[in-house]
Amino acid sequence: MSDAEIISGHALLGEALEERTVSIIMTQGIITAIEDEKKVPDTWILPAFFNAHTHLADTVAMDLPFTGSLTEIFTPPDGLKHRILQTTPDTTLVRAMRQSVQEMQKSAVTGFADFREGGKKGVSLLKEALTHLSCHSIILGRDGGEQVSDGAGISSTRDCENYQEIVSYIKESKKILAFHAGEQDPFDVDAAVATDPDLLIHGTHLTRKQISGIADAKIPVVVCARSNAYLGVADEKHPPIQSLLDEGITLMLGTDNVMVVQPDLFSEMAYIHTRYHIDAHDLLQAAVNGSRLLSDNFFIDKGKPANLTVHDICGTNLIYSRDMCSTVVKRGGKETIRRIIINGVNKHF
Numbered sequence: 141m142s143d144a145e146i147i148s149g150h151a152l153l154g155e156a157l158e159e160r161t162v163s164i165i166m167t168q169g170i171i172t173a174i175e176d177e178k179k180v181p182d183t184w185i186l187p188a189f190f191n192a193h194t195h196l197a198d199t200v201a202m203d204l205p206f207t208g209s210l211t212e213i214f215t216p217p218d219g220l221k222h223r224i225l226q227t228t229p230d231t232t233l234v235r236a237m238r239q240s241v242q243e244m245q246k247s248a249v250t251g252f253a254d255f256r257e258g259g260k261k262g263v264s265l266l267k268e269a270l271t272h273l274s275c276h277s278i279i280l281g282r283d284g285g286e287q288v289s290d291g292a293g294i295s296s297t298r299d300c301e302n303y304q305e306i307v308s309y310i311k312e313s314k315k316i317l318a319f320h321a322g323e324q325d326p327f328d329v330d331a332a333v334a335t336d337p338d339l340l341i342h343g344t345h346l347t348r349k350q351i352s353g354i355a356d357a358k359i360p361v362v363v364c365a366r367s368n369a370y371l372g373v374a375d376e377k378h379p380p381i382q383s384l385l386d387e388g389i390t391l392m393l394g395t396d397n398v399m400v401v402q403p404d405l406f407s408e409m410a411y412i413h414t415r416y417h418i419d420a421h422d423l424l425q426a427a428v429n430g431s432r433l434l435s436d437n438f439f440i441d442k443g444k445p446a447n448l449t450v451h452d453i454c455g456t457n458l459i460y461s462r463d464m465c466s467t468v469v470k471r472g473g474k475e476t477i478r479r480i481i482i483n484g485v486n487k488h489f
């Protein structure tokens with residue numbers, strides 16, 4: 141008896157997101173075959189999304205009215221957000237982080253990279269929040285948290301006096317090194333790039349020279365456009381998303397602070413497409429690209445673990461779409477999701 145499972149529909153396949161009508165055959169969670177079909181149901185099959193930059197713990201400060209500079213609100217150790225995190229009970233933090241991860245899952249995000257504040261204890265609280273949740277997580281700690289997590293998430297070279305020490309530790313232990321850089325201005329970028337990091341977050345105010353250096357060093361950039369806009373550090377040219385793509389930089393999408401925006405990549409794609417006129421195909425790739433930080437990325441290919449979402453578009457106006465990629469980016473949402481498959485394991489909605 142075979143334990144193979146078959147899903148048929150219109151799928152976006154491989155890193156090229158090629159639209160084809162297919163049956164995808166999975167055996168024990170692995171995609172063992174992709175066969176072309178002439179007729180399929182009104183079903184869309186998409187690679188799962190990866191949110192490449194979150195701060196899940198500040199869910200507890202959701203939509204708190206605030207005024208003040210970015211430094212006064214977000215800079216450790218005394219910014220408003222950090223004071224709130226320090227005075228929130230652990231049980232509340234754990235519950236809030238868990239609920240935000242579940243919310244991401246419902247909207248097709250099955251993996252995330254989180255900058256976790258609060259040192260070693262902060263990391264352990266996020267691990268507790270993830271108990272029995274099937275989700276791919278990359279936890280990037282600070283203040284000692286980097287020693288018990290997947291790597292370091294450094295606030296900015298200018299906020300962290302001993303960042304060189306942390307860089308040495310991360311390089312020796314072969315963990316992931318990530319920096320916030322260029323969120324408010326370009327002046328903390330060069331020091332971050334000089335460490336040859338695995339990931340730069342924001343890049344909102346990168347200069348042309350910096351973009352070219354980042355491209356040469358092949359460092360992926362995670363843009364957080366809605367958060368930047370809300371916090372008043374963005375305009376029509378910042379972040380310079382098209383320039384990053386033109387230089388061949390791997391673009392990833394993040395949603396940054398949950399206290400500011402919902403960690404929903406459908407909303408993020410639609411916003412960037414409308415505001416910055418970025419090609420839908422490039423944006424959908426960017427929503428999946430964060431999974432390149434894992435051993436297997438989420439693009440749908442034969443031989444890989446299945447990480448995908450299945451959408452029932454029957455009875456919706458999406459059946460009239462002439463370009464699936466474009467429609468997903470402009471109009472996609474969690475309403476049509478029926479199944480989410482994470483490493484071959486089904487979650488039904």
Ligand SMILES: [Zn+2]
Pocket residue numbers: 193194195255320341396397
């Ligand atoms: Zn951030």
